[in-house]
Amino acid sequence: MTQPAIGNFKRTKEIMQKYGLHAKKGFGQNFLTNPTVLRGIVDAAEISKVDNVIEIGPGLGALTEQLAQRAGKVVALELDTDLIPVLADVLSDFDNVEVLNQDVLKVDLPQLIQNHFDDPTKPIKVVANLPYYITSPILMHLLGTKIDWAGITVMMQKEVAERLAAKPGTKEYGSLTLAIEYRMDAKIAFNVSRRSFVPAPNVDSAIVTLTKRAEALSVQPRDEKQLFGLIKSCFTHRRKSLWNNLKPYFKKDAVKQKQMETILAKQALDPQIRPERLTLNQFIALANAMGEAKLFG
Known part of the structure; x- marks a missing residue:
């Protein structure tokens, strides 16, 4: 008799009872128990047999199971040592899944790809249900590796998702939005109710x-470090005007202040505009001009 999917609520509870498991707050664990949502994630990631997939935090293997049915190979990184034997058991029917007891923030991802995928030239995709408390660091780590990701599909707190996909002039738009936009196009595929998890978190996901x-x-x-330093500085006090956020770069130096005024005029930027209204290209042009004027210290 074929067993129900791991993400089936009844089977999830059976697995937890069999191994004496409970969700650990320290790992941000909330187990997804909605097979429709699980299949939707795989659909959104457009997974096919040509894809190599890295999954972060497989938990009980609910999403891993769905990925394995469609991907060429899945390498799942699980930090919780207690879940390694559980995953070996529940995923034993799949010969295209490898579970590693690794921390995604510490592992050498380019080396992992070379060592664990038969053909590392195939498209590499990341699919994950990310712990809420560490979503941004993981995303920035992935994008900072310079790996040519074919796609990254992740579940996160709905509020954070809205920040990733925000448009200029909205309250959600900020430094995280721009850091993602600099490298990738972000889109919210669909929302997920908190009732789809065991235990249920306090917020909805996307x-x-x-x-x-x-x-x-x-x-x-001209200089990525200067660009993102400027962006971070401008959103530290997002309700202040652009001019007030730029003051630390010239302080009471009259010459530098005049240079800043000239730069803003040439960029056609109103000094009283709020940073949230600037596009990524405007921030880049502003940072480049400031760099040329040696206003970055």
Whole structure:
């Protein structure tokens, strides 16, 4: 008799009871028990047999099972040592799944790809139900590896998802939005009710897909560190005007202040505008001009 999917509520409870498991707050564990949502995640990631998939935090293997049915190979990184034998058991029918007791923030991802995928030239995709408390660090780590990801599809807190996909001028738009937009196109695929989890979290979730930028940046940054330092500075006090957020760069230096005024005029930027209204290309152009004027210290 064929067993129900791991993500079936009854089977999830049976697995937890069999192994004496409970969700650990320290790992941000909330087990997804909605097979429709699980299949929807795989659909949103557009997984096929040509894909190599890295899953972060497989938990009890509910999403891993769905991925394994469609992907060429799945390498799942699980930090909780107690779940390694559980995953070996519940995923024993799949010969295209490998579970590693690894921390995604510490593992050498390029080396992992070379060592654990038969053909590392095939598309590499990341699919994950990310712990809420560490969503942003994981995303920035993935994007900072310079790996040519074919796609990243992740579940996260709905509020964070809205920040990733925000547009200029909205309250959700900020430094995280721009950091993601610099590298990828972000889209919310669908929302997920908190009732789809065991235990239920206090907030709803959303599935976000990150794909390669459809359009190249119209302006290239002179210095990425200066660019993102400027962006972070401007959103530290997001309710202040752009001018007030730029003051630390010239302080009481009259010459530098005049340079900043000239730069804003040339960029056609109103000093009283709020940073949340600037596009990524405008931030890049501003950072480039400030770098040329040596206003970054």
